[in-house]
Amino acid sequence: MTAESPIIQVDGLVKRFAAFTAVDRLSFSVNRGEIFGLVGPDGAGKTATMRMLAGVMRPDGGAIVIDGVDAVADPEGIKPHVSYMPQRFGLYEDLTVDENIRFYADLFEVPPALRRERASRLLAASGMSNFGKFRAGQLSGGMKQKLGVACALVHTPKILLLDEPTTGVDPVSRRDFWRILYGLREDGVTIVISTAYLDEAERCNRLTLLHSGRALYCDTPTELKKRMPGALIAISSMDGRAVRSAITGKPGVSQVLLVGDGVHAVVDNSDLRIPQLREAIGLAGVQVSGIAVAVPSIEDVFVALLETGQAQ
Amino acid sequence: MxxxxxxxxxxxxxxxxxxxxxxxxxxxxxxxxxxxxxxxxxxLDLKHIPVCTFDREASQNSQSLLKHFEASSYFAIARNVRTYPELISAIDRSDCKIAIVVPPDFSERLNDTGTSSVQAILDATDDNTANIAYGYAVAIVSGYSNDVALDALGRQGGELQQIQPVAVQSRVWFNEDLxxxxxxxxxxxxxxxxxxxxxxxxxxxxxxxxxxxxxxxxxxxxxxxxxxxxxxxxxxxxxxxxxxxxxxxxxxxxxxxxxxxxxxxxxxxxxxxxxxxxxxxxxxxxxxxxxxxxxxxxxxxxxxxxxxxxxxxxxxxxxxxxxxxxxxxxxxxxxxxxxxxxxxxxxxxxxxxxxxxxxxxxxxxxxxxxxxxxxxxx
Known part of the structure; x- marks a missing residue:
């Protein structure tokens, strides 16, 4: 294996539940030491994909190769090097923080001295040094997630699989969480994270947009934004609804979204359309404080891509 | 592993x-x-089986027999009745599982022939209990008849071993008390x-x-x-x-x-x-x-x-x-x-x-x- 070859290679992955196809010929690859995002709405197939990567669910087709090991044929072969954090809190709520960490350390046969050193470092890093004797069930949602990461990391895995780790976690804890992930990347851990929050997708090195079990795009956030069909125009106004009704359906306008301080509109050509929109708004007699081209967020790109139906 | x-x-x-x-x-x-x-x-042991007595003779002998039932821990006298209808209703209402009827000529026959009999009426809706109760009743009556025979012998001055020429000696192993x-x-x-x-x-x-x-x-x-x-x-x-x-x-x-x-x-x-x-x-x-x-x-x-x-x-x-x-x-x-x-x-x-x-x-x-x-x- 060379350092350049991907650590995870997924090819034509398929998972069906009865008549429903959760994952449909999904392919992507993850490079060593990057944070890779599986981004998509609920039901896009993120959890099924994560479970197949973790070796706890058998695919109905396709191949997964992790660090040179065929994970479909030999799921046990990859488990010592992979840590998986399921979407639902999977630790023992009736065990304390220390007992949970010890349990997972023992399952991965971490020597006791190493375990103690790592456990105290991991708990300190997430501000939980004083919570060792607390039952896991007594912790807040954010702390539970951090404990989950601590348990997942106590054996220093090569790959960390996180299935929607920040769902239901407050913004401050989310930022702490991402700080921990960046720290891990520094240590050379490859991280695959799934999320339904499109703002989090921006934090990944590369990501794949999932929809109905299929990959729409797989690229860096910057490259994905370049694929935005047309341009995003932000119109600032106190009366967003009036702006929306004034410009909806005008030529070249594919999408109009209400945002806090006005409206975001997707147009095919900004130079051509901005004067036209100005005119339409003026005719409707709506006051606006500015019309300008805006940098699209991943959310804008995702919605625009879904609209145009440009799947790869 | x-x-x-x-x-x-x-x-x-x-x-x-x-x-x-x-x-x-x-x-x-x-x-x-x-x-x-x-x-x-x-x-499975039955103790204190309710019993009805119907003493149609009311003599010293009949009372002495019924005393044996009273003394036994296997039975408990539920009622003493004086008529058959009373006895039947006692069994019908499950007041007793067994009824002992002493006939009016009990002492007379015992004196004349040396043998006599009593009647046992059993409620066999639960046949297991009935069987056990019957066994206990037979044991008590034969105990009484031994007493009577001993008594008679004592009066006649006869030999003791004549009473039970053959006796079954059984020995129970492992659970001696049964x-x-x-x-x-x-x-x-x-x-x-x-x-x-x-x-x-x-x-x-x-x-x-x-x-x-x-x-x-x-x-x-x-x-x-x-x-x-x-x-x-x-x-x-x-x-x-x-x-x-x-x-x-x-x-x-x-x-x-x-x-x-x-x-x-x-x-x-x-x-x-x-x-x-x-x-x-x-x-x-x-x-x-x-x-x-x-x-x-x-x-x-x-x-x-x-x-x-x-x-x-x-x-x-x-x-x-x-x-x-x-x-x-x-x-x-x-x-x-x-x-x-x-x-x-x-x-x-x-x-x-x-x-x-x-x-x-x-x-x-x-x-x-x-x-x-x-x-x-x-």
Whole structure:
């Protein structure tokens, strides 16, 4: 294996539940030491994909190769090097923080001295040094997630699989969480994270947009934004609804979204359309404080891509 | 199998049992309640059978006969009636199980011919009780007739040995008092171990599914046999504690003799626990809900163990086909073993056959249980 070859290679992955196809010929690859995002709405197939990567669910087709090991044929072969954090809190709520960490350390046969050193470092890093004797069930949602990461990391895995780790976690804890992930990347851990929050997708090195079990795009956030069909125009106004009704359906306008301080509109050509929109708004007699081209967020790109139906 | 992982599973399970009052209660209180409930509730000895007397003669002789019934602990005089209709209604209303009618010419015939008879009317809706009551009544009457004969001989100055030229001398082994409690309680220990054992482990895997901890567990390198052995070990320890409770209650409280060695008892109990804990575990793997698994475990162990193990209903009195079925009931072997240990003081060698059957059972259950658990969510 060379350092350049991907650590995870997924090819034509398929998972069906009865008549429903959760994952449909999904392919992507993850490079060593990057944070890779599986981004998509609920039901896009993120959890099924994560479970197949973790070796706890058998695919109905396709191949997964992790660090040179065929994970479909030999799921046990990859488990010592992979840590998986399921979407639902999977630790023992009736065990304390220390007992949970010890349990997972023992399952991965971490020597006791190493375990103690790592456990105290991991708990300190997430501000939980004083919570060792607390039952896991007594912790807040954010702390539970951090404990989950601590348990997942106590054996220093090569790959960390996180299935929607920040769902239901407050913004401050989310930022702490991402700080921990960046720290891990520094240590050379490859991280695959799934999320339904499109703002989090921006934090990944590369990501794949999932929809109905299929990959729409797989690229860096910057490259994905370049694929935005047309341009995003932000119109600032106190009366967003009036702006929306004034410009909806005008030529070249594919999408109009209400945002806090006005409206975001997707147009095919900004130079051509901005004067036209100005005119339409003026005719409707709506006051606006500015019309300008805006940098699209991943959310804008995702919605625009879904609209145009440009799947790869 | 790696010891570190096995120990991790066992320790975790032990902590969970300790912190879950429900499973701890099942484990530690059930032996007590069951031993006392069934130990007192189930006895085949009949004492204080309600009896009605109808003394149609009211003589010294008839009263002396009825005094024998009064004095016996097997009977309790429920009523003294004076007419047949009264007697019939007493039986109809279940005031008594047996009625003794002394005829008006009882003394007259006894004096004239040296023999006389009384009538016993039995309520045989429960034929077992009726049979036993009849046996006791015959014994009491013949006791009285011996007294009468001795009396007569005393007056005539005859020889004593003429009275009973041939007497049957029987000697009862192993349960000299013919106390059915001595025979039932050791069997009861087996029933309790079977019920508690399967109940406990029936929760162990389904709990992981219900609490959502299974997904993480199967993503680790732990092997199915490490999970199985690690999870069964703490319950085996609990089983030993329960067996000790049962032994103490049986001997110290109920006064059942214990003639065997503790080694034989605990060695065979370990073997039996391996079977029942394994069955509970297997059910827990197959049925992913705690309620479902424990219900099936109860159903599968309760009926065969109480009805077909021979703990109270003798197997050799069952129809042949049922007798054949009892060979499948694992409790049957343990009931045989434990009764022999308690009452006969049997050792391992004497119990080789039932032990061998249990060994085969244990091997089969363990193999099935180890294979049934898959590290998969689907």
């Amino acid at each position: 790696r010891f570190r992982r096995l120990r991790a599973i066992a320790l975790k399970e032990l902590l969970q049992i300790w912190r879950d009052p429900r499973s701890l209660m099942i484990a530690l209180l059930m032996p007590f309640t069951q031993m006392f409930l069934l130990g007192y509730g189930v006895t 106390d059915s409690r001595n025979f039932i309680i050791p069997g009861l220990v087996a029933v309790i171990m079977a019920l508690v054992g399967a109940q406990l482990t029936s929760l162990t895997i389904s709990r992981e599914w219900e609490r959502g901890t299974m997904e993480l567990l199967v993503s680790t390198p732990v092997t199915p046999s490490e999970v199985m052995v690690g999870k069964l070990a703490p319950y085996l320890a609990l089983g030993w504690i329960d067996a000790s409770f049962c032994l103490i209650i049986a001997t110290l409280w109920f006064g059942v003799p214990f003639r065997g060695t503790l080694f034989t008892l605990f060695a065979t109990t370990t073997l039996f626990l391996t079977v029942v804990l394994g069955i509970g575990y297997l059910l827990s793997v197959l049925i992913r809900s705690q309620i479902g698994a424990s219900q099936v475990a109860l159903l599968l162990t309760m009926l065969p163990t109480t009805l077909l193990s021979g703990y109270v209903f003798p197997i050799d009195q069952m129809p042949t086909i049922i007798q054949d079925i009892t060979y499948l009931v694992y409790s049957r072997y343990y009931v045989t073993i434990i009764k022999a240990i308690f009452l006969k003081g049997a050792g391992i060698a004497a119990l080789a056959v039932p032990i061998l059957f249990l060994l085969v059972y244990a091997a089969a259950v363990m193999t099935l249980a180890a294979r049934a658990f898959r590290k998969r969510l689907d």
